Amino acid sequence: MKINYANGKKNNLTTVIKTKSLGMLFENRLNLSNEFYLINSIANIHKKPTPIQVVNVEYPKRSRAKITEAYYRTASTTDYNGVYKGKYIDFEAKETINTSFSFSNISKHQLDHLKNIDQLGGIAFIIIYFRKVDEVYIIDIKKFLTLIESDFKSVTSKNIIEYGQRAEIGYCPPINYLKAVDILYSI
Amino acid sequence: MKINYANGKKNNLTTVIKTKSLGMLFENRLNLSNEFYLINSIANIHKKPTPIQVVNVEYPKRSRAKITEAYYRTASTTDYNGVYKGKYIDFEAKETINTSFSFSNISKHQLDHLKNIDQLGGIAFIIIYFRKVDEVYIIDIKKFLTLIESDFKSVTSKNIIEYGQRAEIGYCPPINYLKAVDILYSI
Numbered sequence: 001m002k003i004n005y006a007n008g009k010k011n012n013l014t015t016v017i018k019t020k021s022l023g024m025l026f027e028n029r030l031n032l033s034n035e036f037y038l039i040n041s042i043a044n045i046h047k048k049p050t051p052i053q054v055v056n057v058e059y060p061k062r063s064r065a066k067i068t069e070a071y072y073r074t075a076s077t078t079d080y081n082g083v084y085k086g087k088y089i090d091f092e093a094k095e096t097i098n099t100s101f102s103f104s105n106i107s108k109h110q111l112d113h114l115k116n117i118d119q120l121g122g123i124a125f126i127i128i129y130f131r132k133v134d135e136v137y138i139i140d141i142k143k144f145l146t147l148i149e150s151d152f153k154s155v156t157s158k159n160i161i162e163y164g165q166r167a168e169i170g171y172c173p174p175i176n177y178l179k180a181v182d183i184l185y186s187i
Numbered sequence: 188m189k190i191n192y193a194n195g196k197k198n199n200l201t202t203v204i205k206t207k208s209l210g211m212l213f214e215n216r217l218n219l220s221n222e223f224y225l226i227n228s229i230a231n232i233h234k235k236p237t238p239i240q241v242v243n244v245e246y247p248k249r250s251r252a253k254i255t256e257a258y259y260r261t262a263s264t265t266d267y268n269g270v271y272k273g274k275y276i277d278f279e280a281k282e283t284i285n286t287s288f289s290f291s292n293i294s295k296h297q298l299d300h301l302k303n304i305d306q307l308g309g310i311a312f313i314i315i316y317f318r319k320v321d322e323v324y325i326i327d328i329k330k331f332l333t334l335i336e337s338d339f340k341s342v343t344s345k346n347i348i349e350y351g352q353r354a355e356i357g358y359c360p361p362i363n364y365l366k367a368v369d370i371l372y373s374i
Contacts, residue, residue: 044303046264051236052254067239067257077233081268083275086308090270116231121273 024174026095026129026136030080033173037084043178045082045089051075077113084178085187088122090114091138095129102154103147111148114141123185127167127177130157138180139164211361213282213316213323217267220360224271230365232269232276238262264300271365272374275309277301278325282316289341290334298335301328310372314354314364317344325367326351 024032030047037043056069078092092110094101106126117124124141137160147155147163155163167180181187211219214234224230243256265279279297281288293313304311311328324347334342334350342350354367368374 038303041303041306044300044307044309049236049238049262052239052241052257054239054257064258067259068255070239070254070257071251072254075236083277083304083307083309086275088270088273088275088309113231116225116228117270119228120231120270122231122270122275 026131027093029174030093030127030177033175033177034080034082036173037178043082043084043089045080045084047080048075048077074109076109078110084123084181087187088117089181090117090122091125091127093127093129095131097131099130099132099158100154100156101128101130101160103144103152111141111145115145118142123181123187125181125184128155128160128164133157134169136167136169136175136177137161137164138167138177138184140184213318214280216361217280217314217364220362220364221267221269223360224365230269230271230276232267232271234267235262235264261296263296265297271310271368274374275304275307276368277304277309278312278314280314280316282318284318286317286319286345287341287343288315288317288347290331290339298328298332302332305329310368310374312368312371315342315347315351320344321356323354323356323362323364324348324351325354325364325371327371 027047034043034045034047037045051073052070053073054067054070056067058066058068060066078090080093081088081090083089090113092106092114094105096102096105114124114126118141125138126141126144127136127138129136135157137157139155139160143163165180165184167175167177169175218234221230221232221234224232238260239257240260241254241257243254245253245255247253265277267280268275268277270276277300279293279301281292283289283292301311301313305328312325313328313331314323314325316323322344324344326342326347330350352367352371354362354364356362
């Protein structure tokens with residue numbers, strides 16, 4: 001793993017993460033992890049912006065365009081994608097306050113998208129955060145679909161280890177999910 | 188190349204493209220091309236939503252959330268990314284009404300992003316549409332950066348062929364840029 005402390009940014013990031021990561025939202029911890037991977041030239045993975053349908057925009061004099069009417073749209077893809085070790089990576093991030101994760105929390109179009117990515121040779125998975133026990137797991141889309149087809153309705157933090165790979169929670173990066181990717185996909 | 192006419196969608200798409208592609212915006216033609224690649228299981232490439240900073244949202248009774256104040260933000264990445272033949276693909280699309288494309292049309296953060304993707308083993312390029320001559324070219328980020336470092340300020344539709352690869356313009360897909368990718372990257 002090539003570590004490149006460009007511009008000395010690593011130290012600043014460490015400070016930010018140490019002060020912020022306790023009690024932080026799962027999504028923010030993933031975003032900070034991606035920032036860590038980017039700065040250290042490990043991977044380039046981003047959260048996609050939420051798609052918004054803009055209906056009306058005003059152009060006040062001497063200031064930037066102001067959107068005055070817009071609506072959230074449903075994304076046709078997943079939350080995160082990018083490149084790691086030359087490979088395409090795509091995943092959906094989910095969080096549950098319980099020790100069980102219900103499969104109904106993932107929509108069909110997200111599953112279809114991940115299945116398609118897998119068929120095209122990309123790495124596709126779901127990353128699940130069990131807040132109650134503070135544990136994160138990644139589970140490959142093929143395995144996930146097998147579970148759904150076998151009429152499983154949910155996984156618990158106790159039995160997910162049979163199907164997925166646990167990701168380390170730490171400070172820098174807050175969630176080292178790429179290490180879990182290395183193990184799960186042997187790359 | 189595996190062709191999968193799932194749900195007979197291909198024919199509908201052909202009709203849509205044939206009626207729409209004349210005089211259509213470059214971006215729309217790229218999006219239709221990506222739809223063609225998706226339906227035919229060739230690639231999964233999407234345009235990222237424009238990032239928007241939401242300042243105020245109202246929740247009218249019995250209707251969906253309405254954004255009443257928001258602003259466009261500058262994207263930190265490029266317009267398009269996805270997976271093709273298992274590889275990560277990332278590109279920025281640019282259009283010029285002239286027969287010359289000025290390098291100042293691409294921002295530094297986009298160049299930095301593409302350079303980073305290339306260093307991480309992904310395929311990174313710029314796709315340029317010369318509207319006057321109705322020609323499309325892809326140019327690899329390494330070559331593009333070499334030109335900029337050599338103090339070139341622009342490329343014309345005549346000399347870009349020395350540095351890039353021409354993409355076919357047709358009906359279905361409207362712009363077959365992945366065929367140009369096959370040639371340029373020998374994949």
